């Protein structure tokens with residue numbers, strides 16, 4: 001059986017767990033003791049030299065980077081589909097997955113990592129404020145793109161929402177009120193069983 005090295009509080013790991021559930025796949029979930037530094041131990045670095053989660057392992061085939069793992073799961077288990085069949089739909093999914101990482105995931109990490117794991121005196125308030133501004137700007141773009149639609153691509157739930165779900169879960173922790181179209185889209189993706197089952201302790 002495939003293995004997923006992950007941590008229950010890891011947003012990027014959660015993407016893969018959501019996709020596995022959406023596709024009805026099972027994998028051996030191997031929880032890494034990150035607080036104990038297991039991600040920096042030689043045995044784990046031999047699998048993933050960057051010492052991050054998630055890492056996917058199947059018959060000696062090793063893959064890291066959550067979006068690459070999602071694409072592999074889609075290619076190896078195309079049913080039920082989480083990307084459209086046509087070239088343009090696929091390209092739009094790829095574009096939105098990348099923009100999720102560049103415009104939202106990175107900035108979310110800047111805010112939620114300190115909020116969840118560091119004492120307030122160690123927070124970089126200026127970096128957190130700048131990240132919040134960038135997220136709000138990005139949500140404004142999404143609001144326009146979501147006008148009259150339920151989902152970003154082909155008006156169907158796709159890998160785009162799989163990528164976004166773990167990060168938009170933290171909008172309230174980040175004290176960000178999304179515009180109405182984005183708020184409805186977020187609620188739609190977070191109410192799916194795959195998101196509920198993988199929700200981290202808040």
Ligand SMILES: N[C@@H](CCC(=O)N[C@@H](CS)C(=O)NCC(=O)O)C(=O)O
Nearest residue numbers: 010011012051052053054065066067
């Ligand atoms: N770009 C990577 C990011 C993975 C990532 O940053 N994972 C975090 C946990 S959510 C991690 O392992 N951090 C440990 C570290 O960077 O030392 C992906 O998409 O998989």
